[in-house]
Each structure stands twice: as structure tokens, then as C-alpha cells.
Amino acid sequence: MRPARLALAITLTTAALNAQAANVLVVLSDSDHLDLKDNKVFATGFYLNELMQPVKMLLEAGHSVTFATPEGKAPTLDESSNNKMYFNNDVDALREHKTLLENLKITSREASPVISLARVEQIGYERFDAVYIPGGHAPMQDLLHSTALGKLLNNFHDNDKTTALVCHGPIALLSTLADPVAFTRQLETERKTSINGWTYAGYKFTVFSNQEEELAKGLLNGGAMKFYPQTALEQAGGLFSSNTSPWTSHVVIDRELITGQNPSSAVDVGKAIVERLKSRSATKG
Numbered sequence: 001m002r003p004a005r006l007a008l009a010i011t012l013t014t015a016a017l018n019a020q021a022a023n024v025l026v027v028l029s030d031s032d033h034l035d036l037k038d039n040k041v042f043a044t045g046f047y048l049n050e051l052m053q054p055v056k057m058l059l060e061a062g063h064s065v066t067f068a069t070p071e072g073k074a075p076t077l078d079e080s081s082n083n084k085m086y087f088n089n090d091v092d093a094l095r096e097h098k099t100l101l102e103n104l105k106i107t108s109r110e111a112s113p114v115i116s117l118a119r120v121e122q123i124g125y126e127r128f129d130a131v132y133i134p135g136g137h138a139p140m141q142d143l144l145h146s147t148a149l150g151k152l153l154n155n156f157h158d159n160d161k162t163t164a165l166v167c168h169g170p171i172a173l174l175s176t177l178a179d180p181v182a183f184t185r186q187l188e189t190e191r192k193t194s195i196n197g198w199t200y201a202g203y204k205f206t207v208f209s210n211q212e213e214e215l216a217k218g219l220l221n222g223g224a225m226k227f228y229p230q231t232a233l234e235q236a237g238g239l240f241s242s243n244t245s246p247w248t249s250h251v252v253i254d255r256e257l258i259t260g261q262n263p264s265s266a267v268d269v270g271k272a273i274v275e276r277l278k279s280r281s282a283t284k285g
Helices: 003-020 048-061 093-102 117-123 147-158 169-174 181-190 208-218 229-236 262-283
Strands: 024-025 034-035 040-042 064-069 130-135 162-166 251-254 257-260
Touching: 024 048, 024 147, 048 064, 048 093, 048 162, 048 262, 064 117, 117 147, 130 147, 130 169, 130 262, 147 162, 147 169, 162 169, 162 262, 169 181, 169 229, 181 229, 208 229, 251 262, 257 262
Parallel strands: 024 064, 024 130, 130 162, 162 257
Antiparallel strands: 034 040, 251 257
């Protein structure tokens, strides 16, 4: 092939690849803790594997990733997740994902690329093709009550855009309620909740299960959560689906919604997002 034709072929191939690339919004919590019962506090943040395994897959597939929190603060890594057990006991995989996190500077107080959800709205929701919300307990502190996040999720719902969440991340779906604060207050007092018009009512979903919460409650150092996310989402009107064995991967896809049950589900959620974006690109093509 002549040099000019080769250059043209490379240009066309690059253009085609860029045309297929998507921009994925990753939403994290601003919080570094979760308030528990009896005024106890649990130090937390996002889980390393739940954030970085899907992010790494998205970047390797050629997609762009934008990071955001409600207020635009650098999010906090839950240090308990900095453990090879979340990477199939593969020390090299742990190191690789931790290095990527550091290179992206997501948690840097001085150089974090994280923007606020208000800025996301200014940029325009139409600029984003999918949203992903990882877990860790932090989303239960602020994302479930975020008006800005509720507005974004409702927009994605209305436009049938991929909405993926894992572990405790799905609790953020409550932000689409008309008054999520009142709803969670009812949950905290163990009164029967009553709501109207939840965006995801009737959707099949999964989330860190009540069974897994009970098995893992020792991590709270004697504290107790005000309510469990499975109970909250079921009372809001969702249809819960669980794995058959605790801690094993379980992913549920219903319409635009992709949910994963626990840390072990992060890789499969990442695969589902990449596949959905691939299908979207093929449809547009």
C-alpha cells in the first residue's frame, strides 16, 4: 500500500474507533463515613475493585470516563478494600488497579479530576452515554438523598441510557424519589413506608443482600446500620433478586438498569456495561 493510502486508512480507522467510543459518567460519594445507629460512625468510602475493575475495562475498550461526586470533592478509598481478596487473591491485579487509581489521581485533594453533579448538568447530560455507581458504604450517606443525582438518573431513565450500579451503589436509585429523606427516616424508625411514583418501581434489581449484611456486620466494629439497602429498595417498589450463595457474583439486567450484588460482581457489571455500549454503537452504525 502506498504511504498516502496507508495514512488515509489509519485516519479512517481512528475516526471509526472514535465514533464508537462512549463517555461514561462514574458517580461516587463525597462522604468518607457512614452514620450508624446510636450516634456511631463507620469510616468508609468507595471499594477499590468496584470502582477500578469496570473503569479499567472501559478505558481498555477505548471509552472516556468522567468522574463526579455531588459536591465535586475528591472521593475516599475504603482502605479495607485495598486487599488482594477482592482480586481473586492476585497480588499483581491488586497492584495494577491501585496504580491505575493513583495515576488517575481520583482521590488526590489537590489534583483530582472529579467534578460536581452541578457541573455535569452544565456540560449536558446528553454528553454521556452511561452512568456507573460503585459501592462501598459511602453511597448510603449521601447519594441516596442527592437531588442532583436524582435529576440525572431520571434523565437517563427517560432516555433509556445504561445505568449501572454495584454492591451498596444501587441505594443511589432512591435519589429519584420525590422525598428520599422522608422515606429513609421512615425506614430508620422501622415504620411502614409509603411512597408514590418511584422511577424504578417494578424493576428487577440486586444489591448487597440482607444476608450478606448480617454476615459482614462485624466490619462495623460493634455498630449497626440504620437500615439495609435490600429492604429499602424493596419497600420502594423494586423486585429483589439474590445469588444462591453469599459473596458470589450476581448481576441483574432490567431495561436500562444493570445492578450487581456485591464486590465479586464488579467484573461482570463492567462486562455488561462494555457490551451494552458495544451494542449501542452497532445500532448507531
